[in-house]
Amino acid sequence: MALNTESVVADFNLLTGLSKSKESTKRNLSRMKGMFHDDLSFDELVNSESDPLVYEFYELDIPQTAGDILFGTSIVYPGKVGGEYFMTKGHFHTILETGEVYYCLSGDGYMLMENPEGDWKIEKFEPGQAVYVPPRYAHRSINIGEQPLVTFFAFRADAGHDYGTIETKGYRKLVIEKDGKPEVIDNPKWK
Amino acid sequence: MALNTESVVADFNLLTGLSKSKESTKRNLSRMKGMFHDDLSFDELVNSESDPLVYEFYELDIPQTAGDILFGTSIVYPGKVGGEYFMTKGHFHTILETGEVYYCLSGDGYMLMENPEGDWKIEKFEPGQAVYVPPRYAHRSINIGEQPLVTFFAFRADAGHDYGTIETKGYRKLVIEKDGKPEVIDNPKWK
Ligand SMILES: [Mn+2]
Numbered sequence: 001m002a003l004n005t006e007s008v009v010a011d012f013n014l015l016t017g018l019s020k021s022k023e024s025t026k027r028n029l030s031r032m033k034g035m036f037h038d039d040l041s042f043d044e045l046v047n048s049e050s051d052p053l054v055y056e057f058y059e060l061d062i063p064q065t066a067g068d069i070l071f072g073t074s075i076v077y078p079g080k081v082g083g084e085y086f087m088t089k090g091h092f093h094t095i096l097e098t099g100e101v102y103y104c105l106s107g108d109g110y111m112l113m114e115n116p117e118g119d120w121k122i123e124k125f126e127p128g129q130a131v132y133v134p135p136r137y138a139h140r141s142i143n144i145g146e147q148p149l150v151t152f153f154a155f156r157a158d159a160g161h162d163y164g165t166i167e168t169k170g171y172r173k174l175v176i177e178k179d180g181k182p183e184v185i186d187n188p189k190w191k
Numbered sequence: 192m193a194l195n196t197e198s199v200v201a202d203f204n205l206l207t208g209l210s211k212s213k214e215s216t217k218r219n220l221s222r223m224k225g226m227f228h229d230d231l232s233f234d235e236l237v238n239s240e241s242d243p244l245v246y247e248f249y250e251l252d253i254p255q256t257a258g259d260i261l262f263g264t265s266i267v268y269p270g271k272v273g274g275e276y277f278m279t280k281g282h283f284h285t286i287l288e289t290g291e292v293y294y295c296l297s298g299d300g301y302m303l304m305e306n307p308e309g310d311w312k313i314e315k316f317e318p319g320q321a322v323y324v325p326p327r328y329a330h331r332s333i334n335i336g337e338q339p340l341v342t343f344f345a346f347r348a349d350a351g352h353d354y355g356t357i358e359t360k361g362y363r364k365l366v367i368e369k370d371g372k373p374e375v376i377d378n379p380k381w382k
């Protein structure tokens with residue numbers, strides 16, 4: 001009895017992270033209103049550069065049970081909004097007690113994490129570096145380089161995404177360029 | 192409150208799969224007695240070539256809870272035993288209803304899968320190809336190329352490994368070289 005159940009396979013280019021067989025979900029800058037600290041620069045960039053693509057990622061059609069694993073790539077493009085690097089929205093998992101691994105395929109950046117208790121941490125992404133996001137931590141990828149930041153991710157398929165908490169409260173910390181280098185500062189807009 | 196909990200990060204070279212910071216688990220051929228179909232060739236190779244390294248992989252120190260994810264790389268070296276390609280032992284998960292993703296970083300090979308009901312499937316590994324092993328399927332990586340087969344894997348941290356079933360019963364299918372090409376055949380030793 002061969003091959004009688006459907007297999008899930010997917011191609012993700014090791015350099016670009018892009019798939020030839022799957023469709024990505026795209027997040028243009030206009031979809032991130034209020035998430036960067038400098039609203040004036042945000043508005044300027046959304047209007048002047050025809051709403052640049054900030055990041056894209058893949059959501060595969062895998063059963064969302066506690067025994068399954070969802071996986072794919074995330075690609076954060078290079079860019080800045082008023083000195084703040086392009087990044088993903090960031091999210092908690094709806095099932096808070098679930099972690100996630102990110103393995104960096106190319107690019108240069110950070111994984112910024114914080115939990116509901118206010119603990120936070122930041123880890124470096126570079127090609128070949130894996131970062132584990134422990135359970136309870138919101139996570140956001142930040143591209144500090146000139147090339148796309150490409151990561152392969154995997155997490156429990158029933159974990160779910162809570163974007164609302166970050167959209168409402170913001171992150172406690174943010175990463176901006178200062179004197180040509182990334183610096184972690186307190187988010188002035190954090191509630 | 193920064194960085195007050197320990198982070199888990201790990202480097203895995205994108206080409207070789209090897210880590211400079213972590214120690215791998217190694218499987219030399221002598222540890223796989225009875226798993227290849229040709230016992231004579233097996234004995235010859237174990238003795239004559241000083242017990243070659245067949246594969247190695249990483250087991251990270253992550254809490255083994257249902258919400259955590261274990262991850263690492265697996266490296267299967269090129270080689271054959273009596274026409275049968277070098278491969279991993281293969282295993283079921285102790286919690287049978289848990290899946291696993293493998294993302295191929297380099298090399299050329301297959302993922303061979305079978306479930307307790309006797310369904311089986313085989314998927315191709317090549318650089319950039321992700322293969323999802325659904326819950327209930329035993330899984331074994333097979334290197335059919337001339338270079339190491341390197342994959343990045345991730346699964347639920349409490350899944351556990353059942354190697355015994357495969358060691359006792361064997362796989363229903365095996366992959367051997369025939370006329371210079373890989374061919375899937377019934378395993379004559381399967382019980
Ligand atoms: Mn996540």
Ligand SMILES: [Mn+2]
Nearest residue numbers: 284291330346
């Ligand atoms: Mn496994």
